Amino acid sequence: MENDDTKNRFCEDLVKHNRLRDFSKWFFYSGMLYGSSDKWWGKGGERPDAHEGLDICYYLDSKDKLIQLQGLLWIPAMYSGTVFEISDDDYLGKSIFIRHGARDSNNLILHSVYAHSVPARGLCVNQTVKQGEIIAAMADISERNLSIPAHIHVSMVFLPEDYPKDKLKWQILALTYQARLVDPFAYLDCDYTVKPYVPL
Numbered sequence: 001m002e003n004d005d006t007k008n009r010f011c012e013d014l015v016k017h018n019r020l021r022d023f024s025k026w027f028f029y030s031g032m033l034y035g036s037s038d039k040w041w042g043k044g045g046e047r048p049d050a051h052e053g054l055d056i057c058y059y060l061d062s063k064d065k066l067i068q069l070q071g072l073l074w075i076p077a078m079y080s081g082t083v084f085e086i087s088d089d090d091y092l093g094k095s096i097f098i099r100h101g102a103r104d105s106n107n108l109i110l111h112s113v114y115a116h117s118v119p120a121r122g123l124c125v126n127q128t129v130k131q132g133e134i135i136a137a138m139a140d141i142s143e144r145n146l147s148i149p150a151h152i153h154v155s156m157v158f159l160p161e162d163y164p165k166d167k168l169k170w171q172i173l174a175l176t177y178q179a180r181l182v183d184p185f186a187y188l189d190c191d192y193t194v195k196p197y198v199p200l
């Protein structure tokens, strides 16, 4: 019996599936965290909107050396569930919405979202996925000449059962009373350290 209320193994699965060498713990700039209004790339400064999720881009090795995620990076599902939508509303790639079994006290349903991603071949809406199953790869944005490094963005959001799919856009999700975004760290079992971003 799966339990979507407990913390999941997503961070551990990322290390395992991608064979992250000499992994010690995750590393975040404060601007990568949920709700932050800071940029963690380029010259820094403020984001246009508070961050709707968590950006995953770096880890520390056993010697405390900062390692950036790059190349082909597999993204596993946080919990078992069904693919609710694969949307295009993302300037860095697609967003995959997975519907899980957990509900909040208002009967809203937990969804995990994986942005800036390239869906696994054949992944389609209504498909069932298992916890830890590869659902996507991190989008390779190296050719786009952006100041932001390639990274995995994950969000957790509670939605009503009949939430319209045309409203699965970040700007709407952040503002509508129908959706309740939550801090992914409430669900991720993850050892990490946080530092402020200092532009070079």
Ligand SMILES: [Zn+2]
Pocket (backbone or CB within 6 Å): 051, 052, 053, 054, 055, 153, 154
């Ligand atoms: Zn993000």
